[in-house]
Amino acid sequence: MSGLLALGGSLKRYAAHTDFVRVGELIDHSCLIVDGLVGRFGQNGDGLRQISGLYISGDMADLPSVVSPRAGWGIGALTVTTIVRIPHADLRRLAGRHPGVAEALWRDCVVDGSIFSEWVVNVGRRNALSRIAHLFCEMAIRCEQAGLGSRTSFPLPITQWDLGDATGLTSVHVNRTLKELRMASVADLRSGVVSVHDWDKLVSVGDFDPAFLLLDSPAPRITDAA
The missing domain is CATH 1.10.10.10 (Winged helix-like DNA-binding domain superfamily/Winged helix DNA-binding domain)
Incomplete structure (x- = not known):
């Protein structure tokens, strides 16, 4: 995490149940969770929410926004939470200079997608x-x-x-x-x-099988690679 924090960015602290990325918002940064618990969510027209992912300290909550900056989901603090908003431009430069970091960024996105797929099964079939x-x-x-x-x-x-x-x-x-x-x-x-x-x-x-967490992947987490 220290390597990513060295990029700078802005430190933000949010109260519990405060949204900091809204559906459809155009964003130019990704959020590194320093502490707290964060949820990714979708929301219908009546305001009812479905949380589709949880993020803890060391996670990047919206890494896909680097390549798709218009948010397709919301992200909010479920507890008092501290994040660092890291500009997409800085992440691109870091990945360009360090292939290991680029691979770790890619891995984080793959793991996030794998977890999301398992959440669909969890809600729909258990x-x-x-x-x-x-x-x-x-x-x-x-x-x-x-x-x-x-x-x-x-x-x-x-x-x-x-x-x-x-x-x-x-x-x-x-x-x-x-x-x-x-x-x-x-x-x-x-x-x-x-x-x-x-x-x-x-x-x-x-009915738990940890395979979806991709724990046997040789690539490091982004917070380790940086």
């Missing part, structure tokens, strides 16, 4: 219990990879409402499902932290 269990498994591994937690305990400071928007469930259904996971001694979400009591069971309930 039941409520599996949806939330699958999301917990994904975020456990991503937090572990980023050094933010482990498979047994990791931060997920998300409201039940936002968790519903991420899994296509009502907040009432989310509450019921979280209780079911807790009562079965599988996992528990309290005060923004997920505690996993039985990882193998969580994986089974969530």
Whole structure:
């Protein structure tokens, strides 16, 4: 992350539930998440949202905007969040000078697309219990990879409402499902932290296969390559 921060850009801090990229907006920068939890979302005419991706510290939330600057989705802070807005021109120059960085940028886009595809399956083809269990498994591994937690305990400071928007469930259904996971001694979400009591069971309930995270890819993350 330090390499990207060295590019400069503007540091911005947002309150929870503040949008900083709006659908259709023409943007000239990409956002590096310094801390906090960020969601990518689509929205219908009635204002109802579907969260289609979560981003944590070290992630680039809108890297595709480098080549497609008109936002096809919104991005907002789900918690108090700090980002760095890095100009597209600076990212292009960095990628042009350093092939390893260019490959890492490309890899980030590929991983993002792979995660998005899995989210479509999660919302469209799994039941409520599996949806939330699958999301917990994904975020456990991503937090572990980023050094933010482990498979047994990791931060997920998300409201039940936002968790519903991420899994296509009502907040009432989310509450019921979280209780079911807790009562079965599988996992528990309290005060923004997920505690996993039985990882193998969580994986089974969530029908989880980490292949979509492309963990075996030899290319580094952009925050490592830079």
